[in-house]
Amino acid sequence: MVQSISSETAASESEATKAVDKLAGIGGLVGAAAAVIGLASLALAGMVPAGTVLEIPSLGLELTQNHTNIVISAVFVAILALGLFLQYRGARVIGSLTESRVSMLTLITGIVALGTTSIILGGLGVPAIESTPVNTYRSSVALGGAVFIIMWQFVSITYVDSSKSYRGMAAGMMNGFFFPALAINAAAGYALLLGGQLAMMVFWWGPRSQIREFARSTDTAKFAFGLSGFLTFLIGGFAAFGSALQSVEGVGVWLPWSSATVVGSKVVYTTPPWFVQALLSSMLFWSLLGPRLGARELRESQISEDIVKGASKYLMIFMAILGIIAAGQCGTGVATPRDSDFLVPAWSMFQSLCPAAIMFLMGSSYMRSTDVVTGLPLVLASVYALIGPYVLSSVAIFTWALLILTQGILTIETKFRKFTHFSQKFLTVIVTVVPSVLFVLFMLGAFGSGPPALWPANRWFNVALLAGIPPDVQGPTIIATVLSCLLVRNVALSGYAFGRGYSRTGVIGGVSFLFALMIITISGNAGVVHQALTAAALSFGLYAVSYVLVLSLNLNLGADILKAGHQLEGQFVRVAATAGLAAGILVAVFLFLVFSGAPLASDISIAITLLVMLIAGIEITCVITWISAGIRLKMLTEGLRLKMP
Structure with missing residues (x-):
């Protein structure tokens, strides 16, 4: 019996020290050869760096003018495909140890790489002049490149996710940031690819004991998640702080990534689309790494579930994929023909929409978990x-710098x-109370009157708030600030329910996300007056949809305050929430009666005034509720916990 146990132990130890897969390690060497080819292409005068056309498809014409460019890029991608196929067997080993389908991802990515190679080689038969075939070639390369980048990111995270060692982390991180770096600086991209492929070789030739045994994320994977977030927004800085910073009427402004002008049949984007694609591919890597927390962290950090999970995580991944494809198509520089004119392609909208959606979803996920430090900058950014057509540059720079800082702290x-x-949790209380108070003050015109628009937009948005800045220039920033008060308050409210088992509180964040995406429609309005009216409509709509959900949360908080033995506060909270629901129903009926016919201007004014009074009154009672809950449920008394686990 003893001999049997000893032999089993020896066999187990032998298996643990066995290399993951030696053939897969050769695949890493092959990938390193591709990086060397890329570096060599930089030294050749007049050559397009190998593979850069995948992210900058507007270079399609340059490729067709010199077939050597096509061959070099095709060989570069084909060698990467060969490396992936050689790593397939090692991926099967990881899949068997972690009970995942990593091998299928590797195989599919290799096949996609071969398809992309074929698309690049298709340029050999395209005429070397500006023409429809060249534009078609650009679009094909953009699509093939985008799909290859997406699949490459999926494969890259498997090394980080499956490994307990820094070998896997180094391999995954350097490969994951290869394409983002390539879009910004080719030499840096090839250097990362070279380092990543060599690290991958070391990983494959390393012992199998480095592969995780449990489903939860390893400590190195958690560190990689924090580091990838920091690097994502550093890379995004090239998109945020580059040509997007402009001047309008002598005032510094930041133009959204969707901003573009049509020149002939071409589109010139304010921010190069490949910079936006670099940000989005980094965001995809970051989102995919969303950690699965173990019992220790869940217990010691006093949370009850993973932060980045479920529908939010899948939606972030989807938005990143959509954005990468959209940025690739925008990178062709081809305008959309209509009749005898040319327009900016609809793809451009997703260059702003997708990164913002990912930031909002990640930020709301963190704020739902009572992490305001990480979540708030993401939501604000x-x-x-x-917002469009621009925002004050000082605001844009501050929010992005705050993102980099907080992600660095999280790292x-x-x-x-x-x-x-x-x-x-005490920050959750503060970040619900302060925006709510500010929103009420904006509604009541405490910061001055707005543009000469319809009531209440003429009071809500004081577009002359900042002295010395023309109203049309500062208007979008003021409007975004008012909207952000309501959005931040909504997503932070879910923090009250975290760990308490309240139902439907996550819906508040989901509704806020949908309305946040509608902010992009403001840029389509001509003039600050119409922008203010659209923003007022969005504010009313968001408040109306989240009204019942917020008061339902307050009822639950009141019940918990009562259970804690505080009868006066608990009864006040519950009565205030119930009265708010009843008042909301009465106002809704009144509004229906007013607008069901042909109301006079005075009737509309009375109806809107009544609605504003209702919102202001409800917000005041909500502030009292949240402060009471913060005190009685000990959310305000916990303070900062800085003890080491």
């Missing part, structure tokens, strides 16, 4: 990224304390 947190968030 998403709102200002959507340190994931490295030293092994936590992927900061659970600080």
